[in-house]
Amino acid sequence: MSIPFIDLKAQYNALKTSIDSRIHKVLDHGAYVNGPEVVELEQTLAKYVGTKHCLTIANGTDALWVPLMALGIGQGDEVITTAFSFIATAETIVLAGAKPIYVDIDPKTFNIDPAKIEAAITPRTKAIMPVSLYGQIADMDKINAIAKKHNLHVIEDAAQSFGARYNDKRSGSMSIATGTSFFPAKPLGCYGDGGAIFTNDDSLAKIIKEIREHGSESRYYHTRLGINGRLDTIQCAVLLAKMERYDWELEQRQRVADRYNNAFSSIKADGFSTPFVASNCKSAWAQYTLTVKDRAGFQKKMQDAGVPTSVHYPRIMPDQPWYKEHTADPKQELPVARWAAEHVISIPIYPDMNDATQDKVIAAIKAAF
Template sequence: MQFIDLKSQYQALKTSIDARIQKVLDHGQYIMGPEVAELEAALACLTGAKHCITVSSGTEALLIALMAEGIGPGHEVITTSFTFAATAETIVLAGAKPVYVDIRPGDCNIDPALIEAAITPATRAIMPVSLYGQVADMDEINAIAARHGLSVIEDAAQSFGATYKGRKSCNVSKIGATSFFPSKPLGCYGDGGALFTSDDDLAQAMREIRVHGQSQRYTHTRVGVGGRMDTLQCAVVLGKLERFEWEIAQRKQLGDRYAELIKAGGLPVELLQVGDDRDCVWAQYTVKVANRADVVAALKEFGVPTAVHYPRPLHRQPAYLSENCPADSMPHSNAAADQVLSLPMSPDLTHAHQDSVLEALRKALR
């Protein structure tokens, strides 16, 4: 059993993906080829955002967003401590300071009720993370940002395709940033990512930044990066878009089935809560368990692969420590880091495999 079954996905889409890749090999435009603009148009339509700008990774997407907003030395960005390092990494690389806010234990997303108290005169943006595939409380976060004149950048690396109050992730704030890392809900076969906005000026800035700050060839109007998404990777994502809606539906169905069977079996597992006004695309199907190390070891013996997203919050990471955020702060983030466990999840996960996972989990929890 595989934790994420990319092989079955490829077999289902082999004809389309192979044809897309061959087309790029035939025309030879490996950088900024026609598939780049084609993918950007398709993704903008899918999210409802006016602009999509493909970039070289989800990490680069966050960095370019911060640069486009002029965030740098002396500035602060409020974010969650319970996320992958790239969230804080890009803030630091931009020259700013990450300011951590704790999560809500129910869904592991940033707690909007704690954000306003973290705002200082140096705050320039809020960067919520739509963790595990569920959009954070964006209406509350956007309202706080509006009151204080701040930007909101959604880190949607795990939630592309999710819906929040009828709107798509990546189109629920001023800027949305996602990743096409192979294991994401929509992935390529390498690194890739995208930015979304309906602000014309921001879109232009982000387009220039991704090509070394050029407004036209050899005219550098701003400091930029080499952040383009390869044409070949855009071709792969275009091929995968053919059944993306089906895959999202499968992820939701499998997530619901996991929850139903865990509840029906009376397993001592805490499920993550999904809001009534949104859905979750389950980039990872994550639960909370006690004695996680023992459970992981037992599941391994039964042939069930697992992962932990994430075992140590950022406020306890050596590279991202904050003098205003001691290790024993963020109690919900600390508790989640000790308890979260991700089970196998991908659109091609069969019910038989899912049943095997749950039977092994039942035995592991004894």
């Protein structure tokens, strides 16, 4: 039995009729850019998240970069963010012209540690960009309180947490702007690159929309610097079909995670841990990420057992070669983030995972210890 890390084929088979129908509707009307499905998806997603505005965008990177541009954050400014994330988090801050200021992570959630944020604030700080890692929302109440005290913007990087909850609020609804990703492997993924920006600010939504369309207020009238950031109509059609069962998919991700948690509760190996989810949070379970003492040895055992694994992420952002040279403080230690980068490993999780497949993964992991 071959075990996929993520099974997008099973998901497509379950939604084939709806996906095919929606794609063919786009092919029939021919509005491949800015077609009616774009507005329909934006309305659907805004209602789902609980915000006034949703603006679809070409990818999850643009979903973070454009809000920074829209808020006027640029040259000479600083944005505080976690040290432990996919590189796009720091990349967008640099692309906007600002400097990322890295903060260590909470040892349980692996999200940014709010207790470390205030010490990183300087007169140049303009925003905080927390990442809702692995599907769990960062501690937004504490982060927003710090931001309010120091008159800073908060931009949530929700690339992995669409649909997650924090105090019964959905990811994307608790900051001036949030960017999420619809990369195919995300909890809600399209069939290519895609993303969305959420905001309750009318003025900011207007600016983001203009930036997304080459900075144009109207056709051939460009009032600001912009990019080509539109999301294709066909991708919106795919996402509309996938939204039909998205709540069910989140329930199934939770089911799989619960079975893993129960199965691994008996493992007492040194350095081994299962994901911690705060009591006021519901994760979207973008990943199910363990920590292990000997990652290379564990990966080899999983490979031999036919179980795919992935590392999210093997190196913290300030240690990436270009960022180490251009953005990092060489004196900063970031011990928790560096420990995580050396010990985390993700195992298969997806909504259509059946018990038999999961039991094979569980058996392999138990055998490894």
